[in-house]
Amino acid sequence: xxxxxxxxxxxxxxxxxxxxxxxxxxxxxxxxxxxxxxxxxxxxxxxxxxxxxxxxxxxxxxxxxxxxxxxxxxxxxxxxxxxxxxxxxxxxxxxxxxxxxxxxxxxxxxxxxxxxxxxxxxxxxxxxxxxxxxxxxxxxxxxxxxxxxxxxxxxxxxxxxxxxxxxxxxxxxxxxxxxxxxxxxxxxxxxxxxxxxxxxxxxxxxxxxxxxxxxxxxxxxxxxxxxxxxxxxxxxxxxxxxxxxxxxxxxxxxxxxxxxxxxxxxxxxxxxxxxxxxxxxxxxxxxxxxxxxxxxxxxxxxxxxxxxxxx
Amino acid sequence: xxxxxxxxxxxxxxxxxxxxxxxxxxxxxxxxxxxxxxxxxxxxxxxxxxxxxxxxxxxxxxxxxxxxxxxxxxxxxxxxxxxxxxxxxxxxxxxxxxxxxxxxxxxxxxxxxxxxxxxxxxxxxxxxxxxxxxxxxxxxxxxxxxxxxxxxxxxxxxxxxxxxxxxxxxxxxxxxxxxxxxxxxxxxxxxxxxxxxxxxxxxxxxxxxxxxxxxxxxxxxxxxxxxxxxxxxxxxxxxxxxxxxxxxxxxxxxxxxxxxxxxxxxxxxxxxxxxxxxxxxxxxxxxxxxxxxxxxxxxxxxxxxxxxxx
Numbered sequence: 171x172x173x174x175x176x177x178x179x180x181x182x183x184x185x186x187x188x189x190x191x192x193x194x195x196x197x198x199x200x201x202x203x204x205x206x207x208x209x210x211x212x213x214x215x216x217x218x219x220x221x222x223x224x225x226x227x228x229x230x231x232x233x234x235x236x237x238x239x240x241x242x243x244x245x246x247x248x249x250x251x252x253x254x255x256x257x258x259x260x261x262x263x264x265x266x267x268x269x270x271x272x273x274x275x276x277x278x279x280x281x282x283x284x285x286x287x288x289x290x291x292x293x294x295x296x297x298x299x300x301x302x303x304x305x306x307x308x309x310x311x312x313x314x315x316x317x318x319x320x321x322x323x324x325x326x327x328x329x330x331x332x333x334x335x336x337x338x339x340x341x342x343x344x345x346x347x348x349x350x351x352x353x354x355x356x357x358x359x360x361x362x363x364x365x366x367x368x369x370x371x372x373x374x375x376x377x378x379x380x381x382x383x384x385x386x387x388x389x390x391x392x393x394x395x396x397x398x399x400x401x402x403x404x405x406x407x408x409x410x411x412x413x414x415x416x417x418x419x420x421x422x423x424x425x426x427x428x429x430x431x432x433x434x435x436x437x438x439x440x441x442x443x444x445x446x447x448x449x450x451x452x453x454x455x456x457x458x459x460x461x462x463x464x465x466x467x468x469x470x471x472x473x474x475x476x477x478x479x480x481x
Numbered sequence: 482x483x484x485x486x487x488x489x490x491x492x493x494x495x496x497x498x499x500x501x502x503x504x505x506x507x508x509x510x511x512x513x514x515x516x517x518x519x520x521x522x523x524x525x526x527x528x529x530x531x532x533x534x535x536x537x538x539x540x541x542x543x544x545x546x547x548x549x550x551x552x553x554x555x556x557x558x559x560x561x562x563x564x565x566x567x568x569x570x571x572x573x574x575x576x577x578x579x580x581x582x583x584x585x586x587x588x589x590x591x592x593x594x595x596x597x598x599x600x601x602x603x604x605x606x607x608x609x610x611x612x613x614x615x616x617x618x619x620x621x622x623x624x625x626x627x628x629x630x631x632x633x634x635x636x637x638x639x640x641x642x643x644x645x646x647x648x649x650x651x652x653x654x655x656x657x658x659x660x661x662x663x664x665x666x667x668x669x670x671x672x673x674x675x676x677x678x679x680x681x682x683x684x685x686x687x688x689x690x691x692x693x694x695x696x697x698x699x700x701x702x703x704x705x706x707x708x709x710x711x712x713x714x715x716x717x718x719x720x721x722x723x724x725x726x727x728x729x730x731x732x733x734x735x736x737x738x739x740x741x742x743x744x745x746x747x748x749x750x751x752x753x754x755x756x757x758x759x760x761x762x763x764x765x766x767x768x769x770x771x772x773x774x775x776x777x778x779x780x781x782x783x784x785x786x787x788x789x790x791x
Binding site for chain 2: 204
């Protein structure tokens with residue numbers, strides 16, 4: 171959209187036709203094929219986003235009166251209202267361990283299962299299953315399966331492991347389980363594909379030089395895998411961070427799992443305070459970006475070259 | 482399907498050198514590394530996998546049993562089984578309408594996203610032009626951000642322009658992550674098509690439109706199919722964005738189930754919801770079984786170049 175203007179400014183002095191000079195810089199009419207996608211991105215992503223940022227500076231009278239701060243009242247409320255501000259900590263407490271668990275548990279699994287063996291295809295196919303469940307069925311299933319009367323508690327009591335049924339749903343654990351069930355296959359499939367992108371001959375070379383499996387893992391595989399791990403962590407974290415249906419359905423929506431997404435929706439849907447809702451949503455985006463930035467910073471210290479494989 | 486493709490799925494690094502690969506593989510296979518033998522770590526891995534699948538299967542089976550049974554509390558299984566919850570849910574929630582809406586939304590999103598996304602992906606794959614990096618980033622952002630962060634401002638805009646709770650709004654918000662997703666999936670796919678084919682067509686006098694319809698499109702069909710199915714899975718499963726703008730007449734299946742679960746006054750009977758959830762899962766499974774014929778499981782979660790398996 172703005173590309174042609176820039177090209178035109180640069181290409182004012184030459185004898186060749188303007189069209190030819192622009193084409194040399196890669197600007198011609200075929201760029202119009204990009205226009206529909208750009209229009210969609212501008213109209214449905216950039217415009218609403220900037221509009222939302224504008225909204226955060228137009229606090230509702232109620233918020234302005236309660237928290238003061240003029241145009242910044244929404245932000246004042248966000249940081250001063252413990253009911254809202256604590257949700258950051260509650261979200262982090264849920265999303266960080268869940269994302270870490272998904273990534274860390276995937277490493278040994280992906281490592282063990284990378285060789286070919288019978289039933290590998292079946293296993294990977296089964297791992298896609300949670301995608302079909304979706305958050306809602308996972309929540310419903312957890313409530314029935316792991317509830318007080320559910321099969322899990324019934325089985326544990328039957329074999330005499332516990333006396334009283336465990337409370338596994340409607341609290342922190344319930345949401346954690348649902349995050350692992352939906353996030354783990356995702357992390358596993360991603361890490362598997364990164365692992366298969368590492369050239370096996372590198373490891374074979376380490377082996378011929380006498381490295382045992384611990385050294386091979388720590389000195390060869392892990393450094394090559396680390397950038398992939400960082401990406402996987404970011405994506406899994408993004409999934410867990412915006413958890414919303416499961417926090418309400420299997421969690422304790424007013425207590426230990428009062429996550430930010432829930433607060434944003436509450437302001438949007440129940441209080442119709444669009445300014446406050448946008449404030450929470452944009453703060454969510456900021457916190458997410460901070461976490462991504464930290465991970466990317468850590469990643470920038472790591473090996474960045476080719477892994478020799480297809481990756 | 483699994484038995485057909487399993488033998489040919491060699492690690493991609495060795496695809497170009499099949500002969501050395503076979504030799505090396507045979508020689509390097511010491512008995513200890515051959516496959517999964519009993520060592521502590523193997524046991525740990527299998528225990529983890531088993532625990533995960535027990536939960537997974539338990540969740541799935543308990544919902545299916547629940548949707549088929551009369552109320553059960555203190556027994557392992559319900560005493561009698563019935564299909565009445567399905568018919569009940571069908572009438573009570575107007576499932577025909579909900580499924581119709583879901584399919585309509587998904588299909589419209591696929592068609593628009595492919596029509597808009599593929600040309601853009603073509604340019605990004607083939608050409609170099611000013612601001613290319615910025616534009617790529619612009620297309621990457623909606624896929625990376627959690628949907629609710631841009632969903633709330635977007636929904637506010639939708640309500641302000643009077644589109645709130647309409648089908649149009651549901652379709653529009655679902656396009657936001659879908660178009661970039663099509664672009665991300667199609668760009669590497671187009672990159673691997675030999676440009677010489679297009680150049681030959683151009684030299685023989687074909688116009689850009691002709692190149693697209695007669696040369697590129699037939700080559701792109703598998704990629705478009707894969708991208709469409711991935712968009713289908715995402716749109717049918719998309720909760721956050723749809724939930725923010727939909728109303729009673731424009732709820733997709735996931736949102737309808739969520740609303741039934743959280744309805745004021747304790748919600749609906751559990752079995753009604755279970756039967757709806759089963760309908761949702763069966764729909765998704767059918768889509769995924771079809772999808773897995775065209776794409777590999779890893780593609781479902783990320784843009785990863787897989788080795789050619791066929």
